[in-house]
Amino acid sequence: MRFLLFSFIALLLAPAAFAGGAVEVEKHDWDFQGLPKEWDKDQLYRGYAVATQVCMTCHGMKYINHRQLMDVGFTEAEVKAMAAELNMSINDKLVSGLEPEDAKELYGKEVPDLSLINKARAGLADYTYAVLVGYSEDPDEIHHALPDGVPEGAYYNRAFPGHAIAMPSPLTGPDLVEYHDETEASIEQMAKDVTYFLQWTAEPELLERKKLGVYVLLYLLIFTVLAYLTKRAIWRDVH
Numbered sequence: 001m002r003f004l005l006f007s008f009i010a011l012l013l014a015p016a017a018f019a020g021g022a023v024e025v026e027k028h029d030w031d032f033q034g035l036p037k038e039w040d041k042d043q044l045y046r047g048y049a050v051a052t053q054v055c056m057t058c059h060g061m062k063y064i065n066h067r068q069l070m071d072v073g074f075t076e077a078e079v080k081a082m083a084a085e086l087n088m089s090i091n092d093k094l095v096s097g098l099e100p101e102d103a104k105e106l107y108g109k110e111v112p113d114l115s116l117i118n119k120a121r122a123g124l125a126d127y128t129y130a131v132l133v134g135y136s137e138d139p140d141e142i143h144h145a146l147p148d149g150v151p152e153g154a155y156y157n158r159a160f161p162g163h164a165i166a167m168p169s170p171l172t173g174p175d176l177v178e179y180h181d182e183t184e185a186s187i188e189q190m191a192k193d194v195t196y197f198l199q200w201t202a203e204p205e206l207l208e209r210k211k212l213g214v215y216v217l218l219y220l221l222i223f224t225v226l227a228y229l230t231k232r233a234i235w236r237d238v239h
């Protein structure tokens, strides 16, 4: 029994232990954490703009197509127009125009697919955001992290494990994209919006699942109360 208990505790602690190799990243309150709610269509649309106009130059999001955006409030006409802008049909996956061989030649690295990135790294969504805003040219900071200097073809990044990343800072300045709403496209805002979008690409069913979780809990609660009342009713006259 005690062995089982220890195994259980070890299992619970394991992810924390594995996270050890990565850089600690700052935690943020994301809208998709906590109580279930709907995906914010405006923020998804802003994140989509950054993802398709900036990130897709190099990265694909191969598990996602425009049709899926209809599950989160976009109309068929809207997604058709969005796909057409990219010369795609609504069933085409969001793949990058950059061929893997060219990417290798240009960056000496593979460019990872971004569909699942928010689930794939320790730090999750906070990691993606931290990488995007994690560039710095402060010589002291760089020297402290990389005493031998930044390797050829790499850039200093606070959040990337090892601090030398092959990706040039993608969010080089504000207003890289024009948002459909009044939101100002600052670097932080673009980073936040694209991270939000990448949470959706990683877990399109996340908020649905959370809602289901709440229903299940409510059901169990009601069931428990009913079971208790039934027990009382049955045992009332037995002494």
Ligand code: HEC
Pocket: 050, 051, 054, 055, 056, 057, 058, 059, 107, 109, 110, 111, 112, 114, 117, 121, 127, 128, 131, 132, 164, 165, 166, 167, 168, 170, 171, 194
């Ligand atoms: C100019 C090409 C280019 C653009 C544009 C670009 N990236 Fe990258 N990205 C790369 C390359 C190359 C890597 C691999 C870096 C490495 O392994 O050192 C990378 C890595 C990353 C990583 C780290 C992945 C990991 O393995 O931990 C994240 C997160 C990321 N990119 C997100 C984005 C987002 C979000 C955008 C759009 C805002 C974007 N990138 C735009 C080329 C690009």
